[in-house]
Amino acid sequence: MPSTTPKKILAANVRRIRNSTGLSQEALADRAGMHRTYISSVERAERNVSLETLFAIAVALGVDPTELIAAPDDGEV
Amino acid sequence: MPSTTPKKILAANVRRIRNSTGLSQEALADRAGMHRTYISSVERAERNVSLETLFAIAVALGVDPTELIAAPDDGEV
DNA sequence: CTGTGACTTTTAGTCCGTT
């Protein structure tokens, strides 16, 4: 059982989804109306983002906000 | 049609779930390690809570964090 | 028990860089 913190869950989800879309951190930041360094920081699990920011990132990634905080599905057959 | 903001979604979900558990704002605040007035403020959609706070409230309510930001299900059967 | 405005402290989020 991993010491899975909210920040780590978000970080992993953002990075995974962003990579799957082929966007760079810069491009994502731009879409979400944020700074490049901030997205970088979020993906390193250093940031405790606000609700509005969470939704903004979700929109920029084209996913539902709930996907960003969904716990990693360990046993997905 | 709804000008459904993240704050409103959270507010509605917290209040609905809290009421369904029979907890008072005070009791919930206590469980979540927060102040009574803070929960009140969240339920009035005045607060743009952080990720950690979101998770803390979810734990206190005994639900998954994703439930707190799930959009209201309009056409539920 | 809950709403509300005012308030101080802490942190989210920006922007300048270098590696």
Add this chain to the structure above:
DNA sequence: AAACGGACTAAAAGTCACA
């Protein structure tokens, strides 16, 4: 393209008195 640091500003956390 991305990690990382410092300094800064905007906003969230957290509390209180009173309705």
